[in-house]
Amino acid sequence: MFRYYLRLGLLSIRANPALSALMVAAIAIGIGACMTIVTIHYIMSGNPIPEKSDQLFHVRVDSWDPNEAYDEPNEPPEQLTYLDATALYAAGRAARQVISFLSSRVIEPEDEGAKPFQRETRATTHEFFTMFNVPFKYGAPWDRTADETLERVVVINDKLNQTLFGGADSSGRMLMLTGEPYRIVGVLDEWSPVPLFYDLNNGEYGDPAPVFLPFSVAVAGEHGRWGNTNCWKPIGDGGMPAFLASECVWIQMWAELHSDAERQSYLQFLDAYVSEQKTLGRFPRAMNNRLDDVQAWLTYNEVVDDDVGVLLGLALLFLVVCLLNTIGLLLAKVMRRAKDISLRRALGASKATLFGQYIVEAGMIGLAGGLLGILMTWLGLRGIENLFSAYDFVAKLVRMDWVMVLTAVLLAILSALAAALYPTWRASNVTPATQLRIQ
Amino acid sequence: MLQMKNVSKVYRTDTVETHALREFSLTVEEGEFVSVTGPSGSGKTTFLNIAGLLEELTGGSYELDGRDISKLNDKERSRVRNEKIGFIFQSFNLIPELNIFDNVDVPLRYRRFDAAERKKRIVDSLEMVGLASRLQHMPAQLSGGQQQRVAIARALAGEPRFLLADEPTGNLDSNMADSVMQLLADINSTGTTIIMVTHELTLADRARRNIFVRDGRVSDSAGNLQLAAAS
Ligand SMILES: Nc1ncnc2c1ncn2[C@@H]1O[C@H](COP(=O)(O)OP(=O)(O)OP(=O)(O)O)[C@@H](O)[C@H]1O
Ligand SMILES: [Mg+2]
Numbered sequence: 001m002f003r004y005y006l007r008l009g010l011l012s013i014r015a016n017p018a019l020s021a022l023m024v025a026a027i028a029i030g031i032g033a034c035m036t037i038v039t040i041h042y043i044m045s046g047n048p049i050p051e052k053s054d055q056l057f058h059v060r061v062d063s064w065d066p067n068e069a070y071d072e073p074n075e076p077p078e079q080l081t082y083l084d085a086t087a088l089y090a091a092g093r094a095a096r097q098v099i100s101f102l103s104s105r106v107i108e109p110e111d112e113g114a115k116p117f118q119r120e121t122r123a124t125t126h127e128f129f130t131m132f133n134v135p136f137k138y139g140a141p142w143d144r145t146a147d148e149t150l151e152r153v154v155v156i157n158d159k160l161n162q163t164l165f166g167g168a169d170s171s172g173r174m175l176m177l178t179g180e181p182y183r184i185v186g187v188l189d190e191w192s193p194v195p196l197f198y199d200l201n202n203g204e205y206g207d208p209a210p211v212f213l214p215f216s217v218a219v220a221g222e223h224g225r226w227g228n229t230n231c232w233k234p235i236g237d238g239g240m241p242a243f244l245a246s247e248c249v250w251i252q253m254w255a256e257l258h259s260d261a262e263r264q265s266y267l268q269f270l271d272a273y274v275s276e277q278k279t280l281g282r283f284p285r286a287m288n289n290r291l292d293d294v295q296a297w298l299t300y301n302e303v304v305d306d307d308v309g310v311l312l313g314l315a316l317l318f319l320v321v322c323l324l325n326t327i328g329l330l331l332a333k334v335m336r337r338a339k340d341i342s343l344r345r346a347l348g349a350s351k352a353t354l355f356g357q358y359i360v361e362a363g364m365i366g367l368a369g370g371l372l373g374i375l376m377t378w379l380g381l382r383g384i385e386n387l388f389s390a391y392d393f394v395a396k397l398v399r400m401d402w403v404m405v406l407t408a409v410l411l412a413i414l415s416a417l418a419a420a421l422y423p424t425w426r427a428s429n430v431t432p433a434t435q436l437r438i439q
Numbered sequence: 440m441l442q443m444k445n446v447s448k449v450y451r452t453d454t455v456e457t458h459a460l461r462e463f464s465l466t467v468e469e470g471e472f473v474s475v476t477g478p479s480g481s482g483k484t485t486f487l488n489i490a491g492l493l494e495e496l497t498g499g500s501y502e503l504d505g506r507d508i509s510k511l512n513d514k515e516r517s518r519v520r521n522e523k524i525g526f527i528f529q530s531f532n533l534i535p536e537l538n539i540f541d542n543v544d545v546p547l548r549y550r551r552f553d554a555a556e557r558k559k560r561i562v563d564s565l566e567m568v569g570l571a572s573r574l575q576h577m578p579a580q581l582s583g584g585q586q587q588r589v590a591i592a593r594a595l596a597g598e599p600r601f602l603l604a605d606e607p608t609g610n611l612d613s614n615m616a617d618s619v620m621q622l623l624a625d626i627n628s629t630g631t632t633i634i635m636v637t638h639e640l641t642l643a644d645r646a647r648r649n650i651f652v653r654d655g656r657v658s659d660s661a662g663n664l665q666l667a668a669a670s
Contacts, residue, residue: 004548015536343532346493347546347593348521350514431494 001353002360009361016333020365023329027369027412027419030322032376035408037308037315039381040397042404044205045304048193049133052256053294056131057263059088059097059253060292061274065232066284076288077230077249078201082219084277085251089125093269094255095262096131100124101251102202102227103218105211108176109164119160120209120226121177122199123218129155129186131256132198137161139171139186146185147214155186155212180221182213194397197294199252200301202227205397225250247282255291267291319411323419330362330423334430341430354428359420366416370409374400377408440601440632441467441490446499448485448655459485460655463499467634469600472627474643475636477652483636484605486652490634491524491603492516503601521549525594525631527604533578533586533593539565540574543593550597564592568622584615591622602626604635608642620645 013020047053061084062076070077080088085099103123108116128134129141138161142153154175161170175182195204222240231248257263270289277283292300334341344354381398448460459482467473475483488494489501492508501508503519511519533542540561547557565571568588570581578586587607594602604623608616620642627633637643651659 001548001551011536339532340534343534344545344549345517346491346520346526348517348549348597350517350549352514353517353549 001356005357005360006364008357009364012337012361013364016336019329019333023326023365023416024368024372026322026325026329027366027416028372028376030319030415031370031373031408031412032380034315034319034411035373035377035404036380036384037311038407039377039400039404040384041304041308041312043194043397043399044308045298046194047295048195048197049294051133055256055258056294057094057255057257057266057291058294058297059255059270060290061088061270061283062285062288063247063249063283064285068232069285070230074288076290078252079228079230079249080251080253081247081249082244082251083282084273085253088253088270088273091269091273094257094266096127096256098125098128098131098198098254099215099251100128100199101215101218101225102199102209103223104226105177105213105223106179107160107164107211108179110176119211121211121213121218121223122209123213123215123223125215127256128212131254132193134191135189137187137189138169139184142185142214147216150216150220151214152180152182152217153185153214154182155188156184157188157208157210158190160210161187177211177213195298195303197298198254199227200297200303201252204301204303219244257291263291319415323415326365326416326419327422330420331426334358334423334427337427338430341427345430351428355424358424358427359417362416362420362424363413365420366413367409369416370412373412374405374408377404440469440471440504441465441634442502443490444500446489446501447497448482448489448494449497458655460489460496463652463656465650465657467632470627470630470632471648472624472633472646473635474646474649475634475652476638476640476643476649477658481652482655483652485655487603487605487634487636491526492520517549521546522597523599523601525597525599525602527587527590527594527602527607529606529609533589535578537578538574539570539576539578539581539589542578542589543596546593546597560596560598561592564596565589567595568592582615584611584618587611587615587619588622591619591626595626600630600632602631602633604633606636606638608637608639616642 049056059080060076060078061080062070063081063084064070064077069075080099089097089099101123103121104118105121106116106118122128126142126144126147129136137158139155141155142151145151146153154177156164156170156175158167161167164170164175165173169187170184171186173184175184192207196202196206196208227250229248229250231246233247235246235248236242255266257266267289270291271287274283274287274289298304341354349357378400381400385395385398443463443465446460446463447458448463450457450459463482463486465486475486477483485494489496492503492511496509504523508516508519534545537545543561543564544557547560552560562571562574565574568591570585570588570592573581573585578589581589587610591607602623607623608619611619616639623633623635624645633646635643635646643649649659650657
């Protein structure tokens, strides 16, 4: 029977091409508008590292001003002081821990003719790559010894490797950064988590820095800070040593903890550390340490813009309007086909049978609307991309994946079925007799 | 086979109540060929619609094959229509976007016959009306008489025991009307019960029994038609 319905549906769509096209268009436009926003929302709120987002914790301790919280109502600063970051890192109480900050270096290509150019660098510890599941194309991360002995090693990303070495395996080769030679130990594969969760201070949808080098090397070499630095206490004279000893926060720290028990004991460790520091006259505020896993950290930072929520509501409303339109069109179609319907009733179709027939037809319209809706969504996303082409990050938000494609088609079919319910019910309730009478 | 007792049918609109049938009583035996005549608006079509389970009755009782029709739900009524009753209408009521084969196929689909059975029945019934060579034609490609014969084939394909016709020759010229009447007579001779509404007394006369309807009542159910018309 289903195949028979499919055939009847096709025939009916062919018999009313204009009406059918209008319905498909109404659904497609509604789906397109809705899915454009849904896609952006979905990517914005996506999980950048689903396989272990509940094991990675952003570390905060409240080293801030006794008279004023870092952020209302009582939030500790998002970053750590050098004193705390290095001490907590050195304690090594988590399965893995990473400290890092954003800096920059001037890259000097080997090629005589090529001009030097400045790029962001991430100064971090060797665990960064294993902790965040960063994929390598060539080579491997540096090791603990490199961190400890201040070895000048770098990991570069695929794109930079293309620029400098034409994509060849460059591990083992040398790279000049601001006048100093570094040995390349690894080249990353394509890697760009969205949002850029491990450093939300410097652009939520930015690209990872193309160069990674040891934290210890960057500090010793006094690499300039390209990220945010916040201080509540005067630094005092004395250059870099004074800054490193100051209460300024500028370093991000993450800890990998595999169970609730590990998380509890790490919090206890933080508390113990802060208590000890209090005896030294630091940490004037009440005990206020935080461990947020990736999703909690994204939520805390309000990575998903409120406006997108409003837009999402509007887009859904738009879809509803399109569906109301579809309901109207379907009703018109039912009216036009009342004679056909009453005839089928007379020939033995029960209400249920007719309902099945028309629902299948509506499903087909929905499927067509969904497929066209995907195209509309794609166009919508391209439109947004062009409109905001000045902002690099937009390109990352306007990608479609198969989840979204599937969602679009499902949403379209469901919408079409929802829209079809009332008209179909009307159709199956056409009285057979009255229509046969007015011949 | 068909037994109506004091059937009434009232149409209510916001302003008026129309008594289309009142105290309508009629018994039709298996194998009869009954013609129904009467003035316009007297309730002939209403009677046929009720007999064919297309409309519900307001009062009275209706038994078909000994079954009380008022107790059936929509699915059961649809099934009785599908299996026991064939309809022929004045305007031939073919579905324009389906070809002849598929038009005759409609009631057989609802009966859930398998493909081979459906095909056999379609070809047989179209053969019976002399149109087996036109399977792939669309309704618009046939003459009025041919279309009506397709409609008759459709009514016959399910081998109903009961054929209801509402002015089946109303849109045909007298030659074609004649051949359709001949067809109905042939069908009746194989045992199918037929009730036919018509305006034309000469056609009505070819039935074995005539009933005359006036004001929603059977005013004469056995006698000679000319007499009834004269009275
Ligand atoms: N759906 C309806 N709503 C209201 N009144 C109706 C409806 N159908 C029929 N009627 C009325 O019921 C009465 C009987 O109508 P019916 O169609 O049965 O007459 P008929 O004998 O078939 O007439 P004709 O010979 O012109 O076809 C008429 O007065 C008609 O106006
Ligand atoms: Mg009539």
